[in-house]
Every structure is written in C-alpha cells, then in structure tokens.
Amino acid sequence: MQVPATFEYERADSVTHALELLERYGPEARVVAGGHSLIPMMKLRLAQPEALIDINGLAAELGRIAVEGGELAIGALVRHAELLESATATDLFPIFRDAERVIADPIVRNRGTVGGSLCQGDPSEDLSAVFAALRATAVIQGPGGTRTVPVRLFHEGPYETAVGPGELLIQLRVPVAPGTGSAYEKVERRVGDWPVAAAGAVLRVEDGVIAQAGIGLTAVGAAHFCAPEAEEHLTGRPPGAEAFAEAGRIAAEHCAPSADQRGPADYKRHLAAELTRRALATAAGRI
Amino acid sequence: MRITVTVNGQPYTRDVEPRLLLVHFLRDELDLTGTHWGCDTSNCGVCTVQLDGVPVKSCTVLAVMADGHEVTTVEGLERDGELDAVQKGFVECHGLQCGFCTPGMLLTARWLLDRNPDPDEGQIREAISGQLCRCTGYENIVRSIRWAAEAGR
Ligand SMILES: Cc1cc2nc3c(=O)[nH]c(=O)nc-3n(C[C@H](O)[C@H](O)[C@H](O)COP(=O)(O)OP(=O)(O)OC[C@H]3O[C@@H](n4cnc5c(N)ncnc54)[C@H](O)[C@@H]3O)c2cc1C
Numbered sequence A: 001m002q003v004p005a006t007f008e009y010e011r012a013d014s015v016t017h018a019l020e021l022l023e024r025y026g027p028e029a030r031v032v033a034g035g036h037s038l039i040p041m042m043k044l045r046l047a048q049p050e051a052l053i054d055i056n057g058l059a060a061e062l063g064r065i066a067v068e069g070g071e072l073a074i075g076a077l078v079r080h081a082e083l084l085e086s087a088t089a090t091d092l093f094p095i096f097r098d099a100e101r102v103i104a105d106p107i108v109r110n111r112g113t114v115g116g117s118l119c120q121g122d123p124s125e126d127l128s129a130v131f132a133a134l135r136a137t138a139v140i141q142g143p144g145g146t147r148t149v150p151v152r153l154f155h156e157g158p159y160e161t162a163v164g165p166g167e168l169l170i171q172l173r174v175p176v177a178p179g180t181g182s183a184y185e186k187v188e189r190r191v192g193d194w195p196v197a198a199a200g201a202v203l204r205v206e207d208g209v210i211a212q213a214g215i216g217l218t219a220v221g222a223a224h225f226c227a228p229e230a231e232e233h234l235t236g237r238p239p240g241a242e243a244f245a246e247a248g249r250i251a252a253e254h255c256a257p258s259a260d261q262r263g264p265a266d267y268k269r270h271l272a273a274e275l276t277r278r279a280l281a282t283a284a285g286r287i
Numbered sequence B: 001m002r003i004t005v006t007v008n009g010q011p012y013t014r015d016v017e018p019r020l021l022l023v024h025f026l027r028d029e030l031d032l033t034g035t036h037w038g039c040d041t042s043n044c045g046v047c048t049v050q051l052d053g054v055p056v057k058s059c060t061v062l063a064v065m066a067d068g069h070e071v072t073t074v075e076g077l078e079r080d081g082e083l084d085a086v087q088k089g090f091v092e093c094h095g096l097q098c099g100f101c102t103p104g105m106l107l108t109a110r111w112l113l114d115r116n117p118d119p120d121e122g123q124i125r126e127a128i129s130g131q132l133c134r135c136t137g138y139e140n141i142v143r144s145i146r147w148a149a150e151a152g153r
C-alpha cells in the first residue's frame, strides 16, 4: 500500500489566501491542483512536502477560459477535460483538441490541470510542447505582484520551472492572430500513455508565405520544448511538403532524445522529424 | 482533520489524517467496499468513483479534498431497490466475469450516459479507456453499456 508521509493540509479560498499560506509554510510547502502528478510522487516518497496548499477551490479565479485583449487566456486550474471541451479554445487552436484527446485518459483528464501539467515540468509533458508551439506567456503571481514569463523560458530543466517558492502559476496567455493553423501529433505505446515522442505545429501565413512558425516537441530532449532552427527555416517560405519535410529534418537534428522503456534514441529522433512534418502539414490545411 | 463528505446522499463526518486517500476513506472508514483498489498508481481505474458527478480515480484524491463535496460509489447507483440501467445492462449482457473492474466501469458508464444518452461503440470505448478489465476483453462491457443506452430511450 502506497501512503504519503504526513503533511499539513490547508485549503485556499482565494489566490491571495493561497499566497499567504505559501508564505506562512515556507519553502517546504507545495501547491496541490489535480494532484495527479504530485500525489503519486508523494506516495512513492519522491516528494515529501511538509504542507499542501489545496487550490481546487479557486475555480472562479483560476478556472476560466476566455478571449481577452487579443489573447486566449487559460486559467491554471482549467482541467484537461475542460480544455478539450472548450469550443473557445479548440476552435481558435485545434492543437488543443488534438493534444488533449491523447493526454492520459478521460478519468485522469477530469482531474489533472493545465497549470499542474506545466508546473510539473516533466520532460515528456504534452501541454508544454503545445504552449511552446503557440508562443504562450505564463502569468505568475507572488507576494510582490504579477509577472509574465514567455513559456519558452518557463522550463529551466527537468522538473524545474520559473515558478519560485511562494509563487503561483495563474494563467497561460496565447496570442490570437488571423491566418493561423495548428495541430499536434503524438505516438504513444498504448492509449492514455505518455508520448514516445510528440510534435505540435502552429503556422501563420500572410500573402502566401509563412510569417511565423511555431514548433513544439516533447519527450525528445528539445531545449525548452521547441525547435527554433526549424522555425527559422520555414519563415518567409511558402507552406509546402518540401519545406515541412526539411523543417522536420532540422528539428530532429537539434533534439537530444535518450533511450528508455518507450524506445531507442534513433527511433525517437525519427519520430521527431516525421511528427513535425505531419503536424506542419495538418496545421497548414487548417488555416 | 474533521471532514464531512456526502456519500451516496448521506453526510459522513470523520476525523482523518490529511494523507488518507479517498479510496481508503470509503473502504476502511465507511465500510463501502464496493469501490475497489488495484494498482494504486492511477492507471487501472478500479477505484473510480464520482466526485460531484464526475468520475475520478479515488486512489489519487485525498479524502480531505472531498470535504464538503458529494461522492457517488457503486453502492449509490440503485434507486429505491431498483438497479440502475447500467447495472441491469451488465447483468443482461454478461458485462463482468470476476467483477473487479465493474464498480468503476459502472460509474463511468453512468456519467457517459448522463452526458451522451446514445453513445456509439467508439465513444464508449473512449470513455472507459482509463479502466482495465482483465477478463472480458471489453466486448461485453461495451455491449452492456449499449444495452443501458437503449433501455434508457
Ligand atoms: C495515468 C496518468 C497518465 C498521464 N498521461 C499523461 C500524458 O499522456 N501526457 C501528459 O502530458 N501528462 C500525462 N499525465 C499527467 C497529467 O496530465 C497530470 O494531471 C499533470 O501532469 C499534473 O496536473 P495536476 O493538476 O494533477 O498537478 P498536481 O499533481 O496537483 O501538481 C503538479 C506540480 O505542479 C505544482 N502546481 C500545480 N498547480 C500549480 C500552480 N497553479 N502554481 C504553481 N504550482 C503548481 C504542484 O505543486 C506540483 O509540484 C498523466 C497522469 C496520469 C496519472
């Protein structure tokens, strides 16, 4: 039987209250959202927080999805299932539908949150690649106020993020621009599993050429979950099969997959190229 | 910590440690052993219960997180002595063999039908994809849920 070590439990009733509790309990306190990464880690004693600050009651502040000032805002406490079912989010960016349909299983998706996924900072996390492809901005709140961090600078290493002790991830903001298409392609060993590899693509086309490309990669050791060299190759070119294949090749060249129970490194590198190519082609077809 | 959880319509107040998992609260504190406990790693889904009407894996929810909320377990599916349509479907279509996965399957099936009264086979398979059955090969589970959908029309 797996049982976490003892800890103090506090329920926050507002963001301000959560920040006060984090300050009161100090660096050994952890926020719990869906708990679907943290509780398993606590059961295995890979995490032993002295206090848990439960933010599940903050849906009014952190559970919204809305378009505001030219950006799609997604609250940190939005559950995977809610993002999947949000027409606002998935009509603007079908990449969310593609990805959320294959993140874990429907029961886990009922509980796991967008913010928890990003803050967990797992190198195989799907939404990190999605938000990197979308060039989203993370909104972080601490005792001193609110700051923003580009998602491409959010992950500082495996399981390390820009969210400091005493801070909360509040929201992800995605710029909305006309002429944009997006898609996500993932290969997993079985339904509901973490990716062997996955790629997300976002394309904005103006006057027949690619004005901006976003490529997100996960589980293949891509720095900051993105592929800037491949994006650069695409910028200014007309969208097309040749350009997409070359972008895939470049993306694969710059990632650093490692062999594990999900597959050998060369297979993952092959997937990085092929899934990037497919995601770009699907994204282009959705503009 | 003192918590009150409404389970199958009845409020229960207990003093629990914050580290107590919801599955053990239901089974050990309330003797509601219909909720099973398997992998302990949020993979198999046998511990699935509804929390505020939404299926969750209770081995990965703390009992204190259910404080002030409503939980439905398999014991709460029948109404006035009559089995729910999903339970009848499992009886009619031989939807279980050992029965270990069944309570979780039933709660997900009920949730699915509440949201989509006429799911096709693909939608049923998608809904139960986080739950393992080692006996039936899923065929009869899908048939049982379809039976319940048709009975509900
Ligand atoms: C069986 C299973 C399969 C899965 N499959 C996949 C998969 O295929 N792909 C995938 O990407 N993920 C997968 N996951 C992970 C799932 O998406 C988790 O729900 C997610 O990683 C964590 O979200 P959570 O809300 O449960 O976070 P929690 O477990 O509550 O928290 C995770 C971490 O983030 C911190 N945190 C949470 N919210 C905040 C916040 N707002 N501000 C600051 N810190 C915060 C916590 O302190 C903790 O350190 C799977 C999980 C399970 C159990």
Ligand code: FES
Pocket: B036, B037, B038, B039, B040, B041, B042, B043, B044, B045, B046, B047, B048, B057, B058, B059, B060
């Ligand atoms: S015991 Fe909870 S998912 Fe297996």
Ligand code: FES
Pocket: B095, B096, B097, B098, B099, B100, B101, B102, B132, B133, B134, B135, B136
């Ligand atoms: S009936 Fe035995 S596990 Fe499903």
